[in-house]
Amino acid sequence: MLVLKFKHSGYQREVEIEGDNFRGIYYDLSMLLNSNSPSLEEEQYILFDEDYDEDLYKYLLETSGDEALDYYNSFVERISDNKYKDFIVEIMEGKNYRSSDYEFYFKGVHYFDTIIEYSNLGIKEIEQINKNLLATGKVEIDFSDRLYTKDYNLYKQLEIELEDE
Known part of the structure; x- marks a missing residue:
C-alpha cells in the first residue's frame, strides 16, 4: 500500500492518504486540498497531448455523450502512474508545501x-x-x-x- 504523509495546515495534524497507486492518492488529495475539480491536472495534461482532438471531443459531446466520455477516458487511461506522482507534487507545491514537508512510502x-x-x-x-x-x-x-x-x-x-x- 502506497502512502502520502504530510501535516495538513488547516487541520494542524498529520494526514496519511493511502492508495494502491499514485492515481488513487491523487484523487483523494485533490478532494482534500483542492476546491477545483479533482482532475484539473489530468485535463491540462490531456489538452496538451498531441493525439487529443478537442474538436472531435466537442462534436462527440454534442452527438453522443457516452462516446465523448469514452474518448476522453481513453486519454486518462494513458496517463502513467509516475505522471500522477508529478501531479501530486504540483498540488503540494501549489499549496506551498516544500518537498521536505511530505513523504511517500510503502506501508x-x-x-x-x-x-x-x-x-x-x-x-x-x-x-x-x-x-x-x-x-x-x-x-x-x-x-x-x-x-x-x-x-x-x-x-x-x-x-x-x-x-x-
Whole structure:
C-alpha cells in the first residue's frame, strides 16, 4: 500500500492518504486540498497531448455523450502512474508545501535507510551494503530510490550487524 504523509495546515495534524497507486492518492488529495475539480491536472495534461482532438471531443459531446466520455477516458487511461506522482507534487507545491514537508512510502515494508543512516558508514560501504542487499532478491527499490524489504528477518539481521560495528 502506497502512502502520502504530510501535516495538513488547516487541520494542524498529520494526514496519511493511502492508495494502491499514485492515481488513487491523487484523487483523494485533490478532494482534500483542492476546491477545483479533482482532475484539473489530468485535463491540462490531456489538452496538451498531441493525439487529443478537442474538436472531435466537442462534436462527440454534442452527438453522443457516452462516446465523448469514452474518448476522453481513453486519454486518462494513458496517463502513467509516475505522471500522477508529478501531479501530486504540483498540488503540494501549489499549496506551498516544500518537498521536505511530505513523504511517500510503502506501508508494511522495512526501509533499510532508516538503520543505515544512523551508522557511521562511508559512501562506499553503503553502496556495497546496498549492492549485497539487492543481490538477495528479497530487496526492492522504491520510487525514491530507497531500498526496502518485506522480509523482517533480513531487515533485523542487517540492523544487528550494523549495531555490532
